[in-house]
Amino acid sequence: MPRPQRKKQIEELQTLRDGRRTVAYVTGDRLPNMGTQIAGDVFPLIYNLLSKIGHVPKLDLFIYSTGGITMVAWGLIKLLREFCDFLSVLVPFRALSTATLIALGANEIVMSPLGQLSPVDPSVNTPFNPPAPQQPGSPVQEFLPVSVEDVRGFLDLARDEAKISKEELVSSVFSQLATEVKPLALGNVHRAKEQIKMLTEQLLLEHISEAERGRIGTIVEIFTRKLFSHDYLIGRKEAKKIIGNEVVDAPPNVEKAMMDLYSSYAGDLELNTIYNPEGVLGKDSQKVATFRRAYVESTDGCYVYKTIHQIQRVQVQTKPQLFGTHSKLIEEGWTSDDS
Numbered sequence: 001m002p003r004p005q006r007k008k009q010i011e012e013l014q015t016l017r018d019g020r021r022t023v024a025y026v027t028g029d030r031l032p033n034m035g036t037q038i039a040g041d042v043f044p045l046i047y048n049l050l051s052k053i054g055h056v057p058k059l060d061l062f063i064y065s066t067g068g069i070t071m072v073a074w075g076l077i078k079l080l081r082e083f084c085d086f087l088s089v090l091v092p093f094r095a096l097s098t099a100t101l102i103a104l105g106a107n108e109i110v111m112s113p114l115g116q117l118s119p120v121d122p123s124v125n126t127p128f129n130p131p132a133p134q135q136p137g138s139p140v141q142e143f144l145p146v147s148v149e150d151v152r153g154f155l156d157l158a159r160d161e162a163k164i165s166k167e168e169l170v171s172s173v174f175s176q177l178a179t180e181v182k183p184l185a186l187g188n189v190h191r192a193k194e195q196i197k198m199l200t201e202q203l204l205l206e207h208i209s210e211a212e213r214g215r216i217g218t219i220v221e222i223f224t225r226k227l228f229s230h231d232y233l234i235g236r237k238e239a240k241k242i243i244g245n246e247v248v249d250a251p252p253n254v255e256k257a258m259m260d261l262y263s264s265y266a267g268d269l270e271l272n273t274i275y276n277p278e279g280v281l282g283k284d285s286q287k288v289a290t291f292r293r294a295y296v297e298s299t300d301g302c303y304v305y306k307t308i309h310q311i312q313r314v315q316v317q318t319k320p321q322l323f324g325t326h327s328k329l330i331e332e333g334w335t336s337d338d339s
Contacts, residue, residue, distance in 0.1 A: 001264040003302055003338050009264060010062075010299050013090075013257040017060055020088070021053045023080075024062040024261070026295045028269035029094070036294040036305060038068025038098045043079060045296045045303045045334060050083040052300035059084035061106070064262060067097030070120070074199055077105035077206060087207075090250070091115040092262040100223070100234075105203035109239065109247045112255045117234040119227045120196055197224050207246070219243060268292050277311050277325035286312040288330065296334075304337040 014022050023046060027036040053059075061080060080087055089095070089106040096118040103109045103117060200220045208216060222242050227234075240247045250258055266272060269292055280289050287310075294305035308330040316324045 001268060006261070006264050006297065006302075007299055009257065009261045010297070013062070013254070013261060014060075014299070016251075016254050016257050017088075018058075020058045020060050021056055022060040022062055022090070022298060023049055023053075024265075024295060024297045025065070026063070026265045026269070026297075027065040027068065028271055028293045029066045030269060030271055030273070030275055030291075030293070032275060034270075034275045034291060034293060034307075035066070038065050038072050038076075038102075040069065040072050040075065041334065042072075042296055043075060046076070046079060049296065049298045049301055050079070053083065053298065055083050057084065058086045058088065060088045060090055060110075061102070062090045062092070062258070062261065063095050063099050063102060064093055064265065065096065065099040066094055067099060067118075070098050070101060070196060070199060073098050073101035073105065074203065076102055077203060081206070090258055091117070092258040096233075101199060101203060104200060104219075104223070104243070105206050107207045107246065109243070110250050110254070110258075111236040111239065111247060112250050112258055113236060114259070115236050115239075115250075117239050119232055119234075120200060120223050121225070200224055212244075215244065265295055268295075277327060278313075280311055281313055281325065284313075286310065302337050303334050305332075305334050307332045 010022050010024065014020060025038075025042065025046070027038055029035045059080060077087070086108070087106045088108040088110055089103045091103060091109060091111045093112070093114050094116050095103050096116065097120060100117040101120050104120075109117075197220055200223055201216055204216045204219060205213070219242060234242065236247065236249065249255075275291075281287055289309050289311055291307045291309070292304050293307055296303040310328045310330050312326050312328075313323050314326045316322050
């Protein structure tokens with residue numbers, strides 16, 4: 001959808017929200033390999049938009065994302081709170097992992113019936129992790145991410161299911177784990193576990209009053225440990241039970257405006273279309289294609305993350321003739337976009 005039409009949708013949402021200014025942060029999750037994540041490169045972009053808005057009593061952050069770098073949640077909440085006294089996060093659909101952390105730092109989480117949060121247990125990916133199977137000819141060695149909950153689950157399995165309790169047997173189990181996952185990677189997992197608990201607690205302390213801080217420990221425990229799977233989805237009703245009054249239903253007119261805006265982003269980012277280079281080429285043998293993969297936007301400006309690929313059909317086998325595709329990255333990054 002062209003920028004003027006999205007701008008009109010944002011203006012309508014702001015009117016329905018009693019004139020509160022809105023900043024949208026949307027990261028695409030198009031499959032395969034066309035997703036983007038929450039990352040620190042958006043700080044200057046969001047700052048530029050907030051500077052044009054100036055300090056306001058109440059501010060809305062419209063968000064869609066399946067996650068990203070956890071520390072960015074802390075920095076983003078701190079930045080947003082420099083420009084407002086009361087922060088709301090609008091969740092039309094997915095606000096998972098790091099996006100959930102961002103929501104937990106808001107005074108108010110406005111969710112549609114489709115709105116989803118998730119646990120915030122991180123995965124650690126360092127050069128100390130187990131190596132991933134390498135594609136033939138690939139010059140870069142990739143590593144398998146290690147989930148905090150997977151490590152904890154393995155040790156819990158040994159204790160609870162296999163009934164391993166003697167100290168020497170526990171040591172043996174841990175030694176086996178350290179053989180598969182290097183000790184330095186396990187150290188990173190432990191640090192990430194403690195860091196995510198600290199971040200979740202500090203983000204809640206941003207807005208929960210001193211009289212109600214007794215409930216923070218329970219919220220932290222649920223989001224960082226008790227839900228077991230990073231893939232667990234927390235709908236609006238469950239979010240209310242876990243978090244409390246900070247989670248509110250979007251009124252019907254606000255819900256419609258939120259979902260209309262989300263649909264515009266979903267269309268531009270092609271979230272509901274599997275990325276297929278053959279489909280992009282069609283009958284052409286080669287094509288330069290531009291893919292929109294994320295947005296940072298307000299009524300004052302728009303930034304879009306674009307990837308430009310040169311895609312070419314190539315012959316991979318002569319008898320019988322078989323063809324594949326080759327993609328070459330031409331350009332990638334954030335650009336100002338008012339088209």
